[in-house]
Amino acid sequence: MSIAFDLPPAARPGQSADTIDTPSLVLDLDRFATNVDRMQAAADRRGIKLRPHAKAHKCPDISLAQIARGAVGICCQKVSEAIPFVRAGVRDIHISNEVAGPAKAALLAELARHATLSVCVDDIAQVDALAAATEAAGSRLGVFVEVNVGQGRCGVTDPAAMLTLVERIARHGQLTMRGLQAYHGGIQHLRGWNERRDGAARAADRTGTFIARLEAAGVRCDVVTGGGSGSVEFDLGSGVFTEIQPGSYVFMDADYGANDYAGALRFEHSLFIATSVMSVAAGDRAVVDAGLKSMAVDSGLPWIWTNGKQSATLDYVAANDEHGIVMPKHEDLVGKLPALGSRMMLVPGHCDPTLNLYDEIVGIRAGVVESVWPVSARGLSR
Numbered sequence: 083m084s085i086a087f088d089l090p091p092a093a094r095p096g097q098s099a100d101t102i103d104t105p106s107l108v109l110d111l112d113r114f115a116t117n118v119d120r121m122q123a124a125a126d127r128r129g130i131k132l133r134p135h136a137k138a139h140k141c142p143d144i145s146l147a148q149i150a151r152g153a154v155g156i157c158c159q160k161v162s163e164a165i166p167f168v169r170a171g172v173r174d175i176h177i178s179n180e181v182a183g184p185a186k187a188a189l190l191a192e193l194a195r196h197a198t199l200s201v202c203v204d205d206i207a208q209v210d211a212l213a214a215a216t217e218a219a220g221s222r223l224g225v226f227v228e229v230n231v232g233q234g235r236c237g238v239t240d241p242a243a244m245l246t247l248v249e250r251i252a253r254h255g256q257l258t259m260r261g262l263q264a265y266h267g268g269i270q271h272l273r274g275w276n277e278r279r280d281g282a283a284r285a286a287d288r289t290g291t292f293i294a295r296l297e298a299a300g301v302r303c304d305v306v307t308g309g310g311s312g313s314v315e316f317d318l319g320s321g322v323f324t325e326i327q328p329g330s331y332v333f334m335d336a337d338y339g340a341n342d343y344a345g346a347l348r349f350e351h352s353l354f355i356a357t358s359v360m361s362v363a364a365g366d367r368a369v370v371d372a373g374l375k376s377m378a379v380d381s382g383l384p385w386i387w388t389n390g391k392q393s394a395t396l397d398y399v400a401a402n403d404e405h406g407i408v409m410p411k412h413e414d415l416v417g418k419l420p421a422l423g424s425r426m427m428l429v430p431g432h433c434d435p436t437l438n439l440y441d442e443i444v445g446i447r448a449g450v451v452e453s454v455w456p457v458s459a460r461g462l463s464r
């Protein structure tokens with residue numbers, strides 16, 4: 083027996099933002115546009131290309147808005163993640179990651195028949211697998227050698243290993259050596275501005291060592307790509323990057339909000355979880371309808387957002403599967419607890435895994451729903 087019943091959408095364009103069903107992911111479109119423009123302008127001022135990362139949002143509408151403002155393409159972190167972006171018309175995608183196994187190499191090679199694709203390597207076996215897959219698919223791939231500039235994740239540490247990879251890439255006609263990827267995620271979330279500046283300077287020095295070795299070997303290196311939202315103002319002035327790949331700046335989650343920004347380049351919180359108070363029966367707390375299934379808390383609990391800033395009276399103190407516990411900051415503020423049915427906006431602790439929990443982003447402007455964008459790459463982690 084089929085049931086003729088569909089879940090109504092959480093929001094439709096034109097309705098008041100106060101009536102969006104909860105929990106929902108809400109984007110303040112003015113703040114979002116400010117962030118997109120600000121990053122593009124910063125890159126343009128330095129003559130450096132912006133290739134924003136799509137892993138933070140997984141939403142083709144966002145990438146298309148960034149490209150319309152001047153971004154040269156996008157980064158994805160996974161091969162399957164790139165598929166909805168290719169479908170939506172994004173024509174230049176860098177997989178800023180290594181690819182393991184023949185199935186993924188084959189998928190990447192197939193996708194490369196439909197768009198300009200590049201990928202990272204840090205091992206000869208990856209180069210050979212990509213060559214075999216592109217030969218079978220009749221496609222071409224750009225290849226970046228990833229270098230380890232301090233993060234200790236992927237990437238070769240020894241410049242001699244980089245040169246071995248460059249030589250191997252050159253043996254395969256379907257592969258083109260595009261340049262180096264030098265990304266250091268650990269720097270992004272150092273709280274102090276000076277700490278981040280110094281960390282980025284050390285990473286840039288290491289990157290410079292790899293570039294010098296390439297030049298000494300007579301290898302052309304057109305692109306040096308890297309950088310994230312926490313280090314970008316230093317990366318832009320470092321002299322080593324030709325391209326930056328920040329992602330979270332479009333949203334600014336609570337974890338990025340906790341960084342100290344002494345410099346001129348800062349971004350606005352634009353992403354919120356709309357939640358409703360579903361119980362006040364306990365008396366000393368409010369229980370809201372957004373818990374662990376509505377947000378990632380790996381980088382900390384969300385902030386409660388009131389009147390354009392973090393609430394001075396209330397804290398979100400615990401996330402259960404489907405419930406969130408909101409407490410007053412001091413006992414004498416119990417009277418300030420929100421009433422049953424009232425609504426709140428939360429700034430999620432970590433945007434990337436939070437987006438992966440939602441089908442849609444509800445865009446609002448001046449208190450009205452303007453857009454509902456699908457998070458098309460949600461769950462695509464292969």
Ligand SMILES: Cc1ncc(COP(=O)(O)O)c(C=O)c1O
Nearest residue numbers: 135178265310311327328329330
């Ligand atoms: C390789 C790479 N580039 C860029 C980024 C973007 O970083 P963020 O979202 O912090 O700006 C990430 C994030 O993890 C990354 O892994």
